[in-house]
Amino acid sequence: MWHAQTRDATQRLKCTSQRIRTMGLPYSVFVRPMLRFVDSETAHSLSMNALRTFGQSGLGQRTLSTVYRTPELPIHVFGRLFHHPLGLAAGFDKGAEALSAWPALGFSWIEYGGITRFPQDGNTKPRMFRSDRHGALVNRMGFNNPGAAEVRDRLIERRASGKWPKTPVAANIGRSKKTPNESAASDYSQTLEILWNHADMFVLNISSPNTPGLRDLADSDYLSSIVTECKSMADRKGGGKPLLVKVSPDAGNEEILSSAHSALRSGADGLVAINTSMHRPVPRNAASRGVFAEAGGISGRPLQNRSKEVISLLYSEVGDSIPIVGVGGIESSETAWEAITSGASLIQLYSALVFKGPSVVSSIVRGLKKKVKQNGFVSLEEAVGYEMP
Template identity: 40%
Template sequence: MYRSLARPLLFRLDAEDAHHLTLNVLEAASRVPGWPVLASAALPPAPALAQTVFGQHFASPVGLAAGLDKNAVAVPAFSALGFGFLEVGTVTPRPQPGNERPRLFRLTEDEALINRMGFNNAGADALHARLSALARQPTPVWVNIGKNKDTPNEDAAGDYLKCVHALQDVADAFVINVSSPNTPGLRALQAADGLGELVRAVLDATEAGRVRTLRRPPVLVKLAPDLHPADFEASVGAVQQAGAHGLIVSNTTLGRDGLFSGKAGETGGLSGRPLTRKSTTLIREAYRLTGGTLPIVGVGGIFSPADAYAKLRAGASLLEVYSALVYEGPGLVRRLNRGLAELLARDGVGHVAEIVGVDAR
């Protein structure tokens, strides 16, 4: 239905206009009394997919990546699609409009997107208001945090800490975003020395906020796929040594190899099918570097159960999707859950945690 009816109509629109239209529909659906709960209960993921990571329960390893619901306007509707967790944001302390439009492009021939959104969001206070107004969600909601564009890098830690202070009582986890290519200078924060200091500062802030909020959300770090191998190794080591609870591998890429679309020359971060193999390779390397002791969230080009399965076997405990939703539609999540359960059964595996990292050992 989506590929034959909805997608052709949406693809006639500008990519960002289609994005906002879809979010508006999901926001409206989120307000229908009882619907999200009933929908999510109707087709629960198989028990073999449920696991506990970071002390949190995940009914499915498949989550929503940051960037789609930046301001958490449709959390109940996304939960109803079958996601095991949701990542909202990127949020910055102050609202900001992001970069000028056009800033989101479909590369249909490549099943990819290029975005240069620039952390457009309504700010930490607005996000807190939305999340605190929601009924208690069965699906964990993570918050991806970043710095405002006009905040110099030497003051960046202050922006991340402001987000933590504003949102700790509503966030089930924090994701430190130092890897978006669309905020000038942001990726420089991935350098090992500075990254370790930033992670420790965020961890200290969550510990200090524990008394105030009675919560200490886990802290993860999202890395770019474009780091030199030596720099990737150093950054992973810095994250682990600083005491972060997990890694997200990986963000969008600046690479453009092997693309067919005429829009391949647009600036910004590339996501979707071209990242499938690259992100899986990086997950395997991160698993090897950490000895499997640091949970990894795998993201990048997950279009099928086989894609998801490969990332789990490479070392990811959890997964995230975004671009594939644009091309495959909302039924993707249920298909991934069903397909993963079938692959586990095919291989005689009783539980998803048993395959994490088997290809990296």
């Protein structure tokens, strides 16, 4: 009888989880309205605390996995199998505090960070703002993080406790604010060395607008030295872990292509398109006008067109040589499909998680799976760059 009751309870949970995935009830009805009463960074901290708590227990992980069950849509990239293409973008789990929770929400891979060689507090608060009307975030966080050594120690403990995620994990690496650009290559490579055993791939962030002078590192000479030194460090560690370069949406197309070729010549294994932008859309209301007047990089829906443009640009130029990760304004299966058919092998989101809640992950992957079938493809790989000439 106990087994029958357990089966009944499990079935009820599955039925409830299906309704939750379809309607997004817990988040849209209860959580999101409450978070509107606090500032964006406080809301983010509350979300991270909840995810960290759920991720620390097997029961919490199983509960999230049941509620946010996500189908598989496998794709091979960087010599690895990803259960589907959608991952968590950098910036949400800055200090790698909730790694075990993200796969339970349906993400097939995770990017934590940005992490710098030295601890830093970031810019003064307030430094994160949201526009619900535009589905956009503006932030000037400034790589606030505990530093590579502390993150490494935290991840050593996580591995020892058996709570390391089974999905691929990427580390986003930035230049320390106190490090001059002339010493950036050493700064990046030292962070890479410290975190080497605690990520499956690494993203070299040379395009955040919130660290003074960082975007100057997209210059071919700077970028070449950074990638070369990091590649040398990776080789000394045994290699086998991809190094990606994240590009800016605000650079001109020729500059973006120059950076891409420089990265490729120096040994980069992939490109991430795109980072946050300093450009702003026309505000639709007074609240958005105030948000867009804040300094910092914008992410979310306003980046959709530029993200697609840069993905297409890079795919046309170097897509036959290295994979492209698409990020920026992905919030639905339609926008995800556009990124993939424009040339992205993997995709990421951040802002959509804030505005739509965790159910957006399963919703996007289910929609992508339908589109693969509707277009007569056997696998998702066939869709990558499909719309490109």
